[in-house]
Amino acid sequence: MADAPILITGGAGFIGSHLSDALLGKGYAVRILDDLSTGKPANLQLGNPRLELIEGDVADAALVKRVAAGCQAVVHLAAVASVQASVEDPVKTHQSNFIGTLNVCEAMRINGIKRVLFASSAAVYGNNGEGLAIDEDTPKAPLTPYAVDKLASEQYLDFYRREHGLEPVVFRFFNIFGPRQDPSSPYSGVISIFCERALGGQPITLFGDGEQTRDFVYVGDLIKVMVQALELQQVQEGAVNIGLSQATSLNQLLSALKSILGDLPPISHGPARAGDIRHSRANNQRLLARFDFAEPTPFAQGLARLLGR
Ligand code: NAD
Ligand code: UD2
Numbered sequence: 625m626a627d628a629p630i631l632i633t634g635g636a637g638f639i640g641s642h643l644s645d646a647l648l649g650k651g652y653a654v655r656i657l658d659d660l661s662t663g664k665p666a667n668l669q670l671g672n673p674r675l676e677l678i679e680g681d682v683a684d685a686a687l688v689k690r691v692a693a694g695c696q697a698v699v700h701l702a703a704v705a706s707v708q709a710s711v712e713d714p715v716k717t718h719q720s721n722f723i724g725t726l727n728v729c730e731a732m733r734i735n736g737i738k739r740v741l742f743a744s745s746a747a748v749y750g751n752n753g754e755g756l757a758i759d760e761d762t763p764k765a766p767l768t769p770y771a772v773d774k775l776a777s778e779q780y781l782d783f784y785r786r787e788h789g790l791e792p793v794v795f796r797f798f799n800i801f802g803p804r805q806d807p808s809s810p811y812s813g814v815i816s817i818f819c820e821r822a823l824g825g826q827p828i829t830l831f832g833d834g835e836q837t838r839d840f841v842y843v844g845d846l847i848k849v850m851v852q853a854l855e856l857q858q859v860q861e862g863a864v865n866i867g868l869s870q871a872t873s874l875n876q877l878l879s880a881l882k883s884i885l886g887d888l889p890p891i892s893h894g895p896a897r898a899g900d901i902r903h904s905r906a907n908n909q910r911l912l913a914r915f916d917f918a919e920p921t922p923f924a925q926g927l928a929r930l931l932g933r
Contacts, residue, residue: 626788627653628653628694628695628696629652629654629655629674629676629694629695629696629697630647630652630653630654630655630695630696630697630699630703630854631655631656631657631691631692631695631699632644632647632654632656632698632699633656633657633658633682633688633698633699633700633701633724633728633834634657634658634682634700634701634702634703634743634932635654635656635657635658635663635668635677635699636656636658636660636661636663636664636665636667636668636677637658637662637663637667637701637705637806638667638800638802638804638805638806638843639701639743639800639843639846639847640656640663640699640701640711641663641667641668641804642802642804642843642844642847642923643699643701643847643850644656644668644669644675645669645924646847646850646851647851647854648669648672648674648675648849649682649891650702650851652674653674653675653676654674654676654677655675655676655691655695656668656676656677656678657678657682657687657688657702658677658678658679658680658702658874659679659680659681659682659692659702660679660745662703662705662806667804673763674905675921678691678805680768680828681719681720681721681724681927682700682702682720682723682724682728683719683723683724683729684728685727685731686726688724688727688728688730688731689727689730689731689734689755691731691737691757691860692728692731692734694734694735694853695735695737696737696739697737697738697740697741697854697887698728698731698732698737698739698740698741698778699740699741699742699850699854700724700725700728700740700741700742700743701718702720702724702755703721703743703773703774704716704717704720704770706731706770706809706811707747707768707770707771707811708809708811709770709775709811710768710770711768711769711770716913717769717770717773718769718773718871721769721770721773721774721777722773722776722777722778725742725773725776725777725780725781726777729781729784729788729790729819729840730874732784732790733784733788733790734824736793738789738790738791739791739854739859740790740791740792740794741791741792741794741795741850741853741854742777742778742781742794742795743795743797744774744777744778744791744794744797744863745769745770745774745796745797745836746758746770746773746798746799746839746855746865746867746904747758747766747767747770747771747774748749748764748766748774748775748778748796749764749767749888750764750766751762751765751766751767751795751901752764752765754901754902754904755902755903756905756907757795757869757905757906757907757908757909758830758865758904758905758906758907759865759909759910760863760864760865760907760910762795762860766897767816767899769883770774772820773864775915776817778863779870780795781794789931790796791859792859793847793853793856793859793864794862794864795849795850795853795863795864795865795866796820796861796863796864796865796866796906797841797846797866798839798840798841798865798866798904798905798906799813799814799815799838799840799904800840800841800842800843800846800866801813801816801840801841801842801843801926801927802814802842802843802844802926802929803843803929803930805843807819807820807869809834813926814838814874814877815840815877815930818877818878818881819881819927819930819931821889822881822885822888822889823885825889826889827889827890827891827892828878828888828889828890828891828892829891829892829895829901830874830878830892830893830894830897831894831897832874832893832894832895832896832897833892833893833895833896834874834875834878834902835873835874835875836872836873836874836896836900836901836902836903837868837871837872837873837874837902837903837904837905838871838874838904838905839868839870839871839904839905839906840867840871840872840877840923840926841866841867841868841893841920842920842921842923842925842929843846844921844926845917845920845921846866848916848917849866849911849915851903852915852916853915860914862910864910864914864915865906865907865908865911866906866908866911867905867906867909867910868906868920868923869905869906869907869912870905870923871905872923873905877927880923880924880927881931882892882929883924883933884927884928884931884933885931886923896926922928
């Protein structure tokens with residue numbers, strides 16, 4: 625079993641490819657199921673004999689069952705990560721974002737696999753707790769199909785925990801950033817967009833006054849927690865927020881970019897996005913209690929690393 629692969633669904637994407645690198649670096653074998661809708665083979669160490677890439681859809685139940693066979697654990701990251709896409713086509717994104725999770729649960733039950741990590745989102749809280757550090761018991765208020773599917777996935781994982789002994793570790797990511805985050809859509813992570821534009825000398829658009837804040841986490845810090853979660857002897861119940869509990873405004877982000885790069889392209893102001901959350905910050909006490917998260921990367925340092933400085 626020690627040599628059995630760890631299955632990462634969505635492993636060719638931003639977060640999954642960093643996890644794949646970390647696991648390969650620790651000597652694990654990795655099997656990736658990814659439909660390459662946003663993920664890229666170029667993100668992966670394709671020549672590594674301990675890495676397998678299977679191109680396919682997590683909504684295909686028979687395929688997920690086959691791919692999970694012989695694996696020691698699953699990390700379920702495959703999803704259409706764009707909230708806007710879920711608003712525009714909820715039926716389509718539901719296949720990946722919810723049916724995919726159910727398929728993973730069933731494939732694990734049938735193959736006798738216990739440990740699963742799941743990428744949920746701060747989106748499950750909606751506007752609740754805005755302005756405060758949001759803890760995991762804050763009432764859930766999913767406002768988009770993306771958030772509904774994440775919350776329903778969490779609840780299914782909990783059903784499989786109670787009924788079939790699965791060991792889910794559910795993470796609610798706040799705003800993760802770092803290399804390989806795809807800046808190509810207007811709804812991509814703000815840091816990936818601003819960095820691409822700043823490096824290419826293209827104008828940056830700030831939606832609103834720039835005083836909105838986010839709790840940004842450098843991807844490497846998340847990956848360290850995910851590896852610990854795979855190696856935990858015992859899993860505790862309840863989702864875990866992934867955030868530093870630090871509020872960074874977009875204006876502060878722009879100043880940090882300017883001090884790293886020396887100069888910035890022109891900044892234009894657009895209207896605040898409809899439904900934009902003003903302040904989003906995690907209470908991370910549970911993360912600190914359950915995992916070693918003692919020295920997360922300072923924001924400016926993560927940004928400099930992303931910019932290759
Ligand atoms: P990403 O788009 O880079 O990764 C998602 C991966 O899933 C991609 O490789 C994509 O090709 C794959 N995929 C999508 N639909 C699939 C399907 N039906 N079958 C197989 N593969 C499929 O985005 P990411 O930022 O790395 O996100 C990873 C996970 O973390 C997602 O579940 C996302 O919802 C969640 N999340 C991310 C953030 C963040 O700040 N990046 C915040 C909250 C939650
Ligand atoms: C994040 C997640 C989303 C969901 C949500 C839950 C990402 C990419 N999105 O949305 O999936 O989990 O949190 O609350 O992680 N902005 C600009 N200019 C730009 C792009 C963005 O000003 O060119 C602003 C945007 O209006 C917002 C802030 O930057 O105020 C952050 O935007 P985002 O899309 O990176 O992330 P967020 O928090 O809206």
